[in-house]
Amino acid sequence: MDKVDxxxxxxxxxxxxDHIVPTGREEIWRFTPLKRLRDLHGNASLTAxxxxxxxxxxxxxxxxxxxxxxxASVRGVSKWAPNARFAARVPAEVPASxxxxxxxxxxxxxxVFPEIEGNDLEATMGAHMTLRFGAHSRAVVVLNHTxxxxxxxxxxxxxxxxxDVTVVSLQDxxxxxxxxxxxxxxxGRDAAYKHVAVTFGGDVVRMDxxxxxxxxxxxxxxxxxxxxxxxxHIEHRLFADHTAPRTKSNVLYKGALQGRGAHTxxxxxxxxxxVAEGIETYEENRNLVLSDGxxxxxxxxxxxxxGEIAGAGHASATAxxxxxxxxxxxxxxxxxxxxxxxxxxxxxxxLIRKIGVxxxxxxxxxxxxxxxxxxxxxxxxxxxx
Numbered sequence: 505m506d507k508v509d510x511x512x513x514x515x516x517x518x519x520x521x522d523h524i525v526p527t528g529r530e531e532i533w534r535f536t537p538l539k540r541l542r543d544l545h546g547n548a549s550l551t552a553x554x555x556x557x558x559x560x561x562x563x564x565x566x567x568x569x570x571x572x573x574x575x576a577s578v579r580g581v582s583k584w585a586p587n588a589r590f591a592a593r594v595p596a597e598v599p600a601s602x603x604x605x606x607x608x609x610x611x612x613x614x615x616v617f618p619e620i621e622g623n624d625l626e627a628t629m630g631a632h633m634t635l636r637f638g639a640h641s642r643a644v645v646v647l648n649h650t651x652x653x654x655x656x657x658x659x660x661x662x663x664x665x666x667x668d669v670t671v672v673s674l675q676d677x678x679x680x681x682x683x684x685x686x687x688x689x690x691x692g693r694d695a696a697y698k699h700v701a702v703t704f705g706g707d708v709v710r711m712d713x714x715x716x717x718x719x720x721x722x723x724x725x726x727x728x729x730x731x732x733x734x735x736x737h738i739e740h741r742l743f744a745d746h747t748a749p750r751t752k753s754n755v756l757y758k759g760a761l762q763g764r765g766a767h768t769x770x771x772x773x774x775x776x777x778x779v780a781e782g783i784e785t786y787e788e789n790r791n792l793v794l795s796d797g798x799x800x801x802x803x804x805x806x807x808x809x810x811g812e813i814a815g816a817g818h819a820s821a822t823a824x825x826x827x828x829x830x831x832x833x834x835x836x837x838x839x840x841x842x843x844x845x846x847x848x849x850x851x852x853x854x855l856i857r858k859i860g861v862x863x864x865x866x867x868x869x870x871x872x873x874x875x876x877x878x879x880x881x882x883x884x885x886x887x888x889x
Contacts, residue, residue: 516585520596523589532588535769535801537737540708542628544656544684545590550597550630554653557602559618565643566605567616575601578634582660584688584714590630591686591712594658598630604645608638608664615644615861622653625680631657635671639664639692644861646672650705654682661689663697665719670698672861676871677705679736685711691751693719700859701757703730703738704871710739710769716747723752728770729855729868731875732798734763741771742787746780755787758855760848762878764797772804772818781812791822792851794844845876 517523525546526533533545542548559567570578579595586592604616620631637643641664663669675683683706691697703709715724724744732738744753759768772787791800804818849872856868 516587518580518585518592518595520589520592523586523592525589532741536710536739537708540682540737541684542654542682544628544654544682545588548628550593550628550656551599552624552627552629554624554627554629555620555622555631555651555655557618557620559616562612562614562616564607564610565612565616566603568603569600570603571600575599575632578603578636579632579660581634581636581662582688582690583718584660584690584716586686588686588712590656590684591658594630594632594656598632601632601634604633604635606637606641606643609640610638611642612644615646615863617646617648620647620649622649622651622655622677622681625652625654628654629656631655633657633659635659635661637661637663637667637669640666642668644670644672646674646861646864648674648676649683650676650678652678652681656684657686659685659687661687661697663689663691663695663722665692666694667692668696670700670860672700672702672859672864673711674864675701675703675706675709675711677709679705679707681706681709683709683711685709686714687712688714689724690716690718691722691724694721696723698725698727698860701728701740702868703740704875706736706738708737710741712741712743714743714745715753716745717751718748720749720751722748724754726753726755727855727858728757729852730757730759730768731872732759732761732766732768733875733878735765737767739769741773743773743775744785746774746776746783746785749780750782751780752783753785753787756855756858757789758791758852759800760792760794760851760875761798761800762794762875766798767800769801770803773807774805774816775807776809776813776816778809781810782814783816784814785816786818788819789821790851792848793822793824794848848872848876
């Protein structure tokens with residue numbers, strides 16, 4: 505693999521000593537409110553057990569906690585060297601990993617639903633998880649994060665040749681939680697990988713989602729949905745590293761913001777290496793601002809080292825409600841609040857249907873409704889005042 509010198513993605517390292525504590529002046533940290541991270545980005549202890557993880561057993565699938573040499577053997581399997589200090593510290597310092605191992609040719613009838621519940625905000629914690637999907641397997645894993653905690657987490661995903669895999673990460677934390685997450689996936693030859701990030705809760709949530717390829721023909725679909733309320737900081741960073749020919753990546757993230765101090769960040773990076781001829785990539789981010797005092801940053805980037813590609817592009821937009829849509833609904837007798845609710849529903853609905861996990865689609869729409877209700881209550885309180 506050719507070594508690439510990129511100002512956005514410096515060469516990674518598993519050696520913690522190679523990573524300085526970020527100051528906020530670095531390109532990959534300039535949007536993040538470091539003072540609110542409880543030093544997870546720096547030198548906070550990662551040994552507390554402030555979260556509990558539970559799951560149901562699935563026939564033919566190995567799900568368990570591993571330690572010692574076995575834990576060491578499932579770290580680094582995604583062949584991605586960390587480019588952030590916390591992502592290097594977790595595999596180096598956290599003694600145990602959760603392993604979900606789906607054997608080759610196995611087709612899961614139902615998704616795996618690991619529940620990660622935080623129960624202690626004061627104790628900082630590191631967590632590591634490895635998801636391995638054998639060749640030609642079919643599987644869905646849904647990670648659900650709830651409660652209060654301060655967690656730095658690394659999730660590694662290996663998608664075997666010809667496999668078809670969906671990984672969903674729901675950040676439905678309590679309002680005081682802090683979550684630094686680094687997800688990285690290695691997609692095999694002719695494999696299909698879908699990663700879905702859904703963030704509603706937490707005080708500060710920053711998720712990095714990185715994808716690279718272990719052979720030609722692999723595809724990655726990266727979807728995201730987020731809703732930032734008053735004072736929340738939600739940050740999603742994507743990196744599709746096309747390291748093989750005829751690979752594909754498609755990124756679609758949508759977010760809404762409401763309440764003073766709500767801040768969202770989306771950074772989408774695609775690197776097309778010299779060897780990655782015939783690839784296709786497209787990334788899109790849309791933000792809907794629902795009230796004053798919000799701020800959305802949206803930064804798409806393409807780095808292209810070969811002209812022999814099938815297609816590459818990006819789109820980004822941040823806007824308030826579409827006046828024409830609202831006028832159309834009002835002209836048919838729909839009041840202002842209901843019209844706004846319907847517009848937000850339409851904004852998110854097509855993305856939610858793309859997730860492809862019916863058991864969580866209704867839950868997500870109900871959560872969107874709950875977020876909209878917060879804004880209605882806030883507007884009513886302001887009107888009374």
